[in-house]
Amino acid sequence: MLRVVETWTGISTALGGLVLAWTMLRQHIPPHLRSHVETYVHRLMGYFYPYIQITFPEFSGERLRRSEAYTAIQNYLMVSASARAKRLKADAVKDRKSLVLTIDENEEITDVFEGVKVWWSSTHVARNNFSFSFYPQLDEQKYFKLTVHRNHRGLITERYISHILDEGKVIAAQNRQRKLYANNPSSNWRDFWSKKWSHVTFEHPATFDTLAMDPTKKKEIVDDLEKFTKGKEYYAQIGKAWKRGYLLYGPPGTGKSTMIAAMANFLNYDVYDLELTTVKDNSELRKLLIETSGKSIIVIEDIDCSLDLTGQRKKQVKKDDENDDPAKKLANEEDKPSKVTLSGLLNFIDGIWSACGGERIIVFTTNHVEKLDPALIRRGRMDKHIEMSYCCFEAFKLPAKNYLNLNDVHELFPVVRDLLEVAEMTPADVAENLLPKSMDDDVDKRMKNLVAALERKVKEDEEARAKAEAEARAKVEAAVHPEGAGDESKEDDGNGKPGDGFANGALENGV
Numbered sequence: 001m002l003r004v005v006e007t008w009t010g011i012s013t014a015l016g017g018l019v020l021a022w023t024m025l026r027q028h029i030p031p032h033l034r035s036h037v038e039t040y041v042h043r044l045m046g047y048f049y050p051y052i053q054i055t056f057p058e059f060s061g062e063r064l065r066r067s068e069a070y071t072a073i074q075n076y077l078m079v080s081a082s083a084r085a086k087r088l089k090a091d092a093v094k095d096r097k098s099l100v101l102t103i104d105e106n107e108e109i110t111d112v113f114e115g116v117k118v119w120w121s122s123t124h125v126a127r128n129n130f131s132f133s134f135y136p137q138l139d140e141q142k143y144f145k146l147t148v149h150r151n152h153r154g155l156i157t158e159r160y161i162s163h164i165l166d167e168g169k170v171i172a173a174q175n176r177q178r179k180l181y182a183n184n185p186s187s188n189w190r191d192f193w194s195k196k197w198s199h200v201t202f203e204h205p206a207t208f209d210t211l212a213m214d215p216t217k218k219k220e221i222v223d224d225l226e227k228f229t230k231g232k233e234y235y236a237q238i239g240k241a242w243k244r245g246y247l248l249y250g251p252p253g254t255g256k257s258t259m260i261a262a263m264a265n266f267l268n269y270d271v272y273d274l275e276l277t278t279v280k281d282n283s284e285l286r287k288l289l290i291e292t293s294g295k296s297i298i299v300i301e302d303i304d305c306s307l308d309l310t311g312q313r314k315k316q317v318k319k320d321d322e323n324d325d326p327a328k329k330l331a332n333e334e335d336k337p338s339k340v341t342l343s344g345l346l347n348f349i350d351g352i353w354s355a356c357g358g359e360r361i362i363v364f365t366t367n368h369v370e371k372l373d374p375a376l377i378r379r380g381r382m383d384k385h386i387e388m389s390y391c392c393f394e395a396f397k398l399p400a401k402n403y404l405n406l407n408d409v410h411e412l413f414p415v416v417r418d419l420l421e422v423a424e425m426t427p428a429d430v431a432e433n434l435l436p437k438s439m440d441d442d443v444d445k446r447m448k449n450l451v452a453a454l455e456r457k458v459k460e461d462e463e464a465r466a467k468a469e470a471e472a473r474a475k476v477e478a479a480v481h482p483e484g485a486g487d488e489s490k491e492d493d494g495n496g497k498p499g500d501g502f503a504n505g506a507l508e509n510g511v
């Protein structure tokens with residue numbers, strides 16, 4: 001029995017050598033004869049050679065998109081190869097910490113699946129392509145080649161390949177360096193090939209564990225995100241694109257951008273930071289958006305400032321009034337940096353383009369939710385509205401724990417609780433006040449610092465409110481008595497009639 005196995009192994013090796021020899025020889029055969037010779041060689045080898053081979057090219061289709069299968073296999077082999085192959089290629093450095101190893105050219109590694117042995121190798125074929133194509137041509141094509149005994153064809157095509165693709169995707173997700181993209185101004189796009197997005201590695205440290213906000217609200221958001229990522233079938237079943245819209249609103253410094261970073265870290269998604277003011281029009285907006293990939297968060301910060309989204313209709317009326325004045329009309333056009341319209345944006349959010357890529361989250365942020373057009377924020381369009389507010393006592397517990405190691409007990413907690421109900425202090429400012437101001441600041445001292453800061457803030461807020469009220473009153477007064485406004489001598493006169501101040505004064509003084 002052993003002898004039979006040995007003989008077969010010998011034959012296989014010899015045939016393997018022949019296959020290799022043929023691969024090398026093939027390149028020297030004139031291209032017009034190659035396909036004929038190839039047909040006969042393969043037929044001949046088929047008689048003796050009991051193995052089948054499946055190749056996976058790196059690029060496929062006319063547009064030469066990188067094949068997902070090739071990438072998944074590469075990732076899968078990266079893990080197996082580092083353990084077993086003798087010749088490895090160090091392809092890239094991930095996180096500047098570890099090498100990414102891939103199987104070297106013509107190196108063969110084995111894998112065993114359900115007791116069946118398979119062979120993987122990596123190879124490339126040079127191309128002599130003289131045909132003209134609108135799309136760029138490759139000088140060479142890389143392949144992974146899978147060799148397996150033909151008795152196991154069913155197992156391999158039905159189970160092994162899908163196993164490899166799934167495993168490869170999981171490995172890719174684990175190793176993925178996430179990216180933060182920013183759109184290049186559309187005025188810089190010179191041609192079809194211009195890069196629409198530039199990116200850097202996304203390395204924001206924010207997580208939901210470090211985000212100070214009401215824990216109930218936080219949990220609701222985390223659950224919502226989790227449900228979304230697991231909802232592929234659900235979205236398909238209800239016939240909706242696999243996407244979700246969030247509107248984050250609240251005063252500056254309350255953690256809206258930080259929340260986006262926490263979301264990206266939680267989901268392991270890329271972030272596309274879309275600056276709308278540099279996008280020329282709706283068509284360029286669409287070009288940008290269809291270039292975003294799946295598993296990403298598309299962010300439009302300060303949506304109320306990005307565009308004249310809310311004033312579109314008003315502006316139209318105004319422009320109609322100005323129709324007669326060409327100079328004014330031109331100035332108006334030049335003032336307007338972008339022609340992206342509310343309807344263009346909504347079309348993308350709701351329209352068929354939004355379904356391209358799948359698994360995407362769209363986030364708008366604003367400091368002034370009241371200024372937004374209802375069309376933009378109606379339910380169903382933005383699935384979830386999240387208010388990021390000033391620090392409440394529940395949110396305060398997180399910095400207290402992280403900065404002071406305090407878990408729910410300190411004598412000043414009740415004082416802080418009362419003060420936070422009236423003081424408008426952002427979580428960032430609360431955290432700042434918990435930092436030690438000098439080397440000897442212990443926990444008590446830092447809590448006292450916070451209480452003092454909160455008391456100051458309450459006072460400042462009260463003063464600011466009183467001032468604002470006084471200003472508002474003065475405005476109303478000026479509107480009711482326009483002729484008396486801004487002239488102190490007339491203000492004194494009481495009935496607002498110019499010129500008779502003396503008479504009134506005289507009356508008041510009993511003259």
Ligand SMILES: Nc1ncnc2c1ncn2[C@@H]1O[C@H](COP(=O)(O)OP(=O)(O)OP(=O)(O)O)[C@@H](O)[C@H]1O
Nearest residue numbers: 210211212213251252253254255256257258427428
């Ligand atoms: N809720 C929070 N939890 C933890 N850190 C926070 C929180 N809010 C703000 N910060 C910290 O404060 C700083 C500013 O926060 P961030 O940029 O997220 O605010 P924002 O709401 O986006 O403000 P803006 O409206 O001005 O864009 C960040 O460095 C962040 O770490």
Ligand SMILES: [Mg+2]
Nearest residue numbers: 256257258301
């Ligand atoms: Mg922000």
